[in-house]
Amino acid sequence: MSEASAKSPISGASNFGAPAAEVEVFFAPLAERLAQYIDPEGIQHIKDAFVFGANAHVGQARKSGEPYISHPVAVAEILAGLHMDEATLVAAILHDVIEDTAVAREEIVQHFGEEVARLVDGVSKLTQIRFKSKAEAQAANFRKMMMAMVEDVRVILIKLADRLHNMRTLGVMRPDKRRRIARETLDIYTPIASRLGLNALRHELEDMGFAALYPARYRVLTEAVRKARGNRKEVVAGIEERFIQRFADERLRASIDAREKRPYSIYRKMAQKHLSFKDVFDVFAVRIVVGSVDECYRALGIVHNLYKPLPGRFKDYIAIPKANGYQSLHTILFGPHGIPLEVQIRTAEMHQFAESGIAAHWLYKANHDQGTVTQARAREWLRDLLEIQQKAGNPQEFLESVKVDLFPDEVYVFTPMGEIIELPRRATAVDFAYAIHTDVGNTCVSCKIDRRFAPLSTPVENGQTVEIITASGAEPNPNWLSFVVTAKARANIRSYLKNLQDAEAIKLGHRLLTKALSVESVEFEDVQTDRLNQLLAEYHYEGLSDLLRDIGLGNRMAPLVARLLLLDGTTEPVDTEGPARAATINAANSPIIISGTEGLVVDFAKCCHPIPGDGVVGFLSTGRGIVVHRRDCSNAADVGAHPERWLAVNWASEPTGEYQAQIVIHAKNVRGGLARIAASVAETGADIDDVRFDDRDVNLTIITVTLRVSNRVHLARVMRRVKQVTDVVKVVRP
Incomplete structure (x- = not known):
């Protein structure tokens, strides 16, 4: 490097042909700030990135009328104020070239290296993928950015600086767009800045977001x-x-x-x-x-x-x-x-x-110091993000999970060994279990809070000592989703239930397809492999399990799939089945046997609450599997609307478990009446899930009770006992 270039941070030859006016106007102020902590050779490298970016964005302007390059330079200036490293500043200047220009990632790798290209790619949006909705695209972009941040936290620092400059220049936008960007800033970016400890940047984002989202309130205040x-x-x-x-x-x-x-x-x-x-x-x-x-x-x-x-x-x-x-x-x-x-x-x-x-003490310094408490906490949070991403079903689910985790109002609880576990306010013992380890959460069965047994749904409080009791073979309960608050717990429970549902749906799909084939006097094993592979390819399935899962979840009709499997390949496949043929197939089919323990792919209708002993029919509901109705249910009477989705089902010879049922009680409106009714139900060994007063006047009360029984005989015993209660006028099953 020449002596002249050493004296002036913006002098020296560039590899890309510098537009001198733009260098003087936009790069010179940045160079002066960089000279405080970056050597001349590094400044020249950043200047090369500026010239490359200026040429890539040539002819582009911001809504304010300024050349577009003014924006990435302003982003770099914000990061220079944090004394960020050379690679981060180069990536900041180039952060929009992949998204908004014809420059490809390979060109950035060629001129500035893989490290810079990775940072730029992490910030860039997913412009090449089509999404069903703007919300889905936004969630996918956010997930990509957060996952890039897990690999290199500098990605989010560039994005936060980018958002800060966009907020500073928000005035040129339409009012509706200003409000949308301000809402996104307050919902997503300020909590991330807070989580990473960037309080000076967060405060500015918050005040500008408030002014843009609620201009009248801001002015009044x-x-x-x-x-x-x-x-x-x-x-x-x-x-x-x-x-x-x-x-x-x-x-x-x-x-x-x-x-x-x-x-x-x-x-x-x-x-x-x-x-x-x-x-x-x-x-x-x-x-x-x-x-x-x-x-x-x-x-x-x-x-x-x-x-x-x-x-x-x-x-x-x-x-x-x-x-x-x-x-x-x-x-x-x-x-x-x-x-x-x-x-x-x-x-x-x-x-x-x-x-x-x-x-503050940069994570990527040459000595690779593991840093401070701030960095350790940030790395721990990033590791949790990675686990949440792996368990999330889709980008929107990931975004919602992370948003929950970005607003912690912390409580601090202790393990029996004295280790401090930090949780958000209203976190429960299940959240605590997952905070310790995923396996502890998946297998927890009970807990002790301050040495006393407590329900797993109990919210923990500051200073409490929590002990989790686990059991091998225990599994997450779907009901946990109604009270857990941490993203890690929610993501792990959903992942487990999704895998469980998939396994059950595949089994049910196999049973349905086997029965549909038997109507045509064909065994499942006799289906031609070539025809099966052809059908899987036509419907873009990776394997037989995917097809069976869709059948089990009601997304495809087993009779239709059976007919397509028996074609010789010369007939064009169709997507719908004639109702008459579907009805014939289902009528000829032997019933599907249910025991009540199928779980996530066999559900019981809430309109009629079928229990063992009732005559039942099944409805293949898209995405849910079989929904079981009583034969006398008003919804089951509408078979003609979708005959291809109704199928014969029957109870196993000895069904197990408990089932929800409803009874309607007409009782005199007297003090203590409900307590006497509840006691009579308990005497029969049934549990009450819900009580609803449908009508009430001075003399008479109509009470709908949802309870758990084992079968019709058990329910009849409950009804007889309730009728014996003083002041009960009538008991019926709706």
């Missing part, structure tokens, strides 16, 4: 702040001066900064806690930065001696850091004139992490 400020500057200055004097008296060196709350912070607290503006605005924040952890606790004693602390409002995030690695002492004091003071006490290193998060 900022105007109220301006009017209410009055002598508040003097109050803030007075508080700050008193803190400085007290720390000087105690000979403890500290940086003290008193400030007001941000607009979005005020708005969020007003909305969440249903407070008035006055109640929120009359809160000042004081940040105290000291030299060591010991001095943090010493500073806490000083402020508590200066102003009285508010009971129950102290949090020690130094001993127990937040999910993103954030560390600080938080306390709230009764300030002058009763004004609440929020005080944060931390070291300089903690403050750096609080502002810059995972970027």
Whole structure:
């Protein structure tokens, strides 16, 4: 490199033919910032990327009218403010070339290396794939970005900087688009910034997102702040001066900064806690930065001696850091004139992490230091993301799972060995089990909370000790999905149930197809292999299991598939079956035997609640398998509408388990009547699932009771016993 190039960060020959005017206007300010921490050779490499990007985007302009290259350079400037490494800055400048220009990934690899290409590809959207809806495309793009982040967290840092500059220039967009982008920013990107500890960036995104999403509320709130400020500057200055004097008296060196709350912070607290503006605005924040952890606790004693602390409002995030690695002492004091003071006490290193998060001590430094608590927490979260991605059924499910995980209101609980487990608010013992290990969650059967047995659905609270009891052979319960809150637990339960449903659907599909073939006097084993392979290819199935699964789930009719399998290959296959032939096949078919334990692919209709002993029929419901109805059900009477989907079913000789049934009780409206009815049901060995009062007046009450019985005989015994209760007028089964 020449002496001239060493003196000027933007001088030196470029490999791509630099547009001099754009270099001077857009790259020069960036080069000045880069010169603070990157050597001239690295700056030249970044300049080459700028020229390459400027040429790729030539002729393109932003809605503001500026050349498009101004945007990626602004993104790089934001990242330079975080002192990001050379590869990240190059990727930031090139982050839109794959998506918005004719440049291919291979060209980026050729000129700037595989590392940069991987970063650019991680940020780029999935423009080459067609999706059914915008929501699906958005979810798929998000999943791709998050998975790229698992491999290299710099991907999300580039994306966050990209979003920050887009928010800064949002004013040129249509109002509806501004609101959509602002909502996405507040829902997705600010929680990610928070999770990675990038608080300075998060605060700016939040305030701009608030202004764009609720412009009227933002204007009213900022105007109220301006009017209410009055002598508040003097109050803030007075508080700050008193803190400085007290720390000087105690000979403890500290940086003290008193400030007001941000607009979005005020708005969020007003909305969440249903407070008035006055109640929120009359809160000042004081940040105290000291030299060591010991001095943090010493500073806490000083402020508590200066102003009285508010009971129950102290949090020690130094001993127990937040999910993103954030560390600080938080306390709230009764300030002058009763004004609440929020005080944060931390070291300089903690403050750096609080502002810059995972970027503070960069993960990709040459020494490959494993870094700090912030980075360790971020890596742990990224590993969980990878597991959630592997278990998620589709991009939208993944997006919803991650969104749940991005809004943690943390509680800290202990294992019996004293290890701290962090969970979101309202997390249950099942969430705790999955947080320990997936296998523990999958096989948990009960739990102890503070040494006492408790239901698995019990929400855990701060400071509790939770012990999970497992059993080999135990399996996740579908009901867990109604109360778990963590993405990891939800993803693992859904994955297990999906695999279980697939296995059951394949078995049921085999039974249905075998019976359909038997009507034609053909055994399943006698079907020609060539014809079977031809049919699988025509319907784009990878194997026989996929076909059987679709039959079991009701997505394809077994009689139609049987007929197609028996064609000689000269007849064009069809997608629908004549109702008359379907009805004939089903009529000739012997019944499907059900025991009630088939699980996810055999369901019992809620309209009529069939139980063993009832005459029943089955309906092949798309995506659900067989739905069993009583023969006298009004829905079952409509066989003519879809005859090809109705099939004969029958109970096994000795069905097992319990089944939901309903009874309707007409009773006099007297005190204690329901208690007597519930006791009579319990005497017969039945359990009540639900009670509903359908009609009620001064004299008579109609009660619909949903209960669990083993068969019709058991239900009849329940009804006879309930009729014997005083004040019960009539008991019927609907």
